[in-house]
Amino acid sequence: MTVSPANSLRLRVGFVLARRFTLSAFANFVDVLRLAADEGDRSRPIRCQWRVLAPSSQPVQSSCGIAVTPDEKLGDPSRFDYIVVVGGLIDEIERLEPDYIAFLHRAAQAGVPLVGVCTGAFILHRAGLMDGYRCCVSWFHHEDFLEQFDGLRPVSDQIYVVDRDRLTCSGGASSAHLAAFLIDRHIGRAAAQKSLHIMIIDEAMAPDDPQPGLPLDLATDDPLVRRALLMLQQNMDTPPAVAEVAAHLQVSRRKLERHFAASLAMSPADAFMRIRLSQVRMLLARPDRTISQIAAETGFCDASHLIRVFRDASGMTPEQWRKTARQDAAA
Template sequence: MAHSDHKRLKVGFLLAESFTLSAFANFVDVLRLAADEADRSRPILCDWDVLSDTMNPVRSSCGVRVSPDTRLRDAGTYDYLIVVGGLMSEETGLSNAMITFLRTRAAAGTPLVGLCTGVFHLQEAGLLAGYRCCVSWFHHQDFLDRFETERPVSDQIFVVDRDRLTCSGGHGASHLAAFLVTRHLGQSAAIKSLNIMMIDNALGGDRPQPGQSLARQPKDPLVKRAVLLMQQNIEVPLTISALAGRLGTARRTLLRHFEADLSSSPSRVYMDLRLDRAQSKLTNSDASIPEIAQLCGFCDGAHLSKTLKQDRGFTPSQYRAAKQSQDLLSNT
């Protein structure tokens, strides 16, 4: 893509192998729609490149491949360098050349952005030391397991900390892109992009992430953040007092908000999340019942069996057997 000195926002993308296509596409589409006077995809106001050290097509997690535009050694000056992550394994990191490039540009003052699990790659490269960073609630425990001393933010859609911007992924990428478009091109350009993408409003980074589904979706921001904390602490559940403390509110206030928003107590919602998680693991994994019990915050298999039987009318063994029978019938 040809560069011009008149561009008001220039972005370079570095795609990890098995990157998340939706995060990349959502971000770049906001730029595309903001870059032109209408929906004609002319890069009048914005410019963006996919950078690579090899120029080989990069495979996304869904199998679609994206061809890079520019070699790292030919890269121009950018307002932001954006790392798009995806599936996490030993084979899906950034190349040494990409890491060296990022470190060099960061030392020169170029802001860095991590989309989806791009935050893992930036952390591994030592480029988030001393910064707050945003991680999807889904990968919260993965992040803690890999970086034991770090405490990521997992109840916001994106976090801006000086010259580091990190995003939980998904639709959050659109809102982070809109934040940058607003900063460089103005709010009207950001609104236009989101409206064309059928997104009603630009959301600030402090908006809660969507999480594991509940029968009733919370609308109260405090309740949303409480539910996200519950989801992040399934294996070792927090007390309701500890939950309130993490949220900076009183226990009685938290109880009142849950009752008003969900007509339920925090304890009831927490138990539903743990039992839902247990049922999901019974269906989608080969883990033993005692293992699932520990993963979902129960003392042992007997504790899980008793609770599930009292609450939902069946034991883990009965539930797993019924699901297996159902799957067999559906395949015949």
Template sequence: MTFGIVLLPNFTLTAFSGFVDLLRLASDEGDFSKPVRCAWTVVGESLTPVRASCGIQIQPWQTFDDAGSFDYVVVIGGLLHSGPGASDATLRFVRHAAATASTLVGICTGVFALSRAGVMDGYRVCVSWFHYWDYVARFPGVDETLLVADRLFVIDRRRISCSGGRASIDVAAAILQRHIDAATVQKALRILLVEDAQRASAPQPHPPGTKPVTHPRVKRAVHLMEQHIGRPLNLEELAERVDMSVRHLQRLFKTQTGESPLAYARRMRIRTAAWLLTDSDRTVAEIAAICGFADASHLGREFRKEFGLSPNAYRADRVRADAGSGQEPRPGFARSLT
């Protein structure tokens, strides 16, 4: 198997490293990392290094003109709103690969480049829940029945799209299991300390406290709420963005969730704040800003309504619960409580 990997400007390093490392570990025995079962090449318009979103730069090994054909062409994206996107040369390379026997793989926002190249028409497209509305805005004619934002990845004939992050390991495992024995892939996963690869049908992790919804317009509204946790949309903005009247949106939300849109959004923000209190060392003021509250006092009032405790008391209770269970306190919590 041969893999040609295209890195877009501001690509996500985790998505790249997770995908390549599983190829590397499954390709050879022992600790030699030789391209025995599969080979991978980073290709680009030129040999100029491509900057990841974290600042690390990767230099392509070959240019598009010098690269041969590949069994899989993998396009890895990242930040959408910072710097240039896929170049015209990249889009031409993608179209050329689509005309051959290559399978095209879009990881993270790499699928945006595949769609820009016009090679995703009629195929299902998997995007992160966080970028669902970005995709709809950039490709307004998309058939939304083909747009998937609740699964880790989608394999549709010779098109594969992946939501990104750690799911790049899962999609690499799914590809490898098409060609080599499952025991070899499982061994590679264990070396990466991944217990087992997730299936494509596994749900994407969503912000805590959200209730599942099925109506496509309500799903879009929920995705917008998730994207705008730090700057909540008002009801009129939300209804306009999903092309519905306020009253219709309210009725659908009540039917789907038993709550009004504003109550649903408030609960989402509160639950996200609770998760950040127990899984980060951020201050209450920082969490209030992240979750769209005016200040720490505003968060405190809303938090007491939901949990009957102040944010600091809630965090302290969780620290004590961890100590009682024998777990080590989460880093930074002692500092946050002083």
């Protein structure tokens, strides 16, 4: 790859990849930079540059087994505008090499903003670099974060968080939106939108757009309840009955109900409906979804069934809720 002259670059990003990092989070971030860096999709690093950094030239293996070879040694972090830490599997966080940790501390001391992608926020916090900052983690890892880091409440209901010189996102597709935020900031909105459109992403999401996941009021440290909630979340279009969930988890229905009552003060059926209605509200925020489509995606028989249940729960129809939400956003 031919590198453009230094004076034409508006954005320089260095990547630190943890062992067993999430490839999709890394690739989404890089592709937004790549597509914004040049005309069309020619991929020349004219307006921005990205480099994978490591203490040695040894390839770093992702969680799916694909390895990435570093471009250059860690060196002086001040040659970059941002250092992005891409995490992955929870078990690998403690194994980050000391050279990486020292490099991240040098970056912080030099005033280089640090970005945590996926479990990259865990790595930054474990390194002592998130004290006093808000940080975003995936809803899927919310409880894991609380177990490892006392005294810090992660943000798990937004796709990314920008808090001064710390930027964090939940991983996956959200890394593309955080990268687009940086492109918008340093190169321009048109370049950011172009990148997302080429990646077949309709528009950039704002930091406070919600993550698609479990409602935070259903957070629990009961492993049985967490497994039951995750099972429903993964089968939203054909929601299993409580008895099916109990059988899958190899417990009695009564035991499952006792665990839900003790940890969430509600029945499994009520918790499952809360998850489905939370997903309905998220989909209602998207103008391209009809009520019939939303009903199908969230396991309701048809639009009439969804309208009836939604009105009973919220006091308004889905269309009324959608209209109110738009008015609030425009205010």
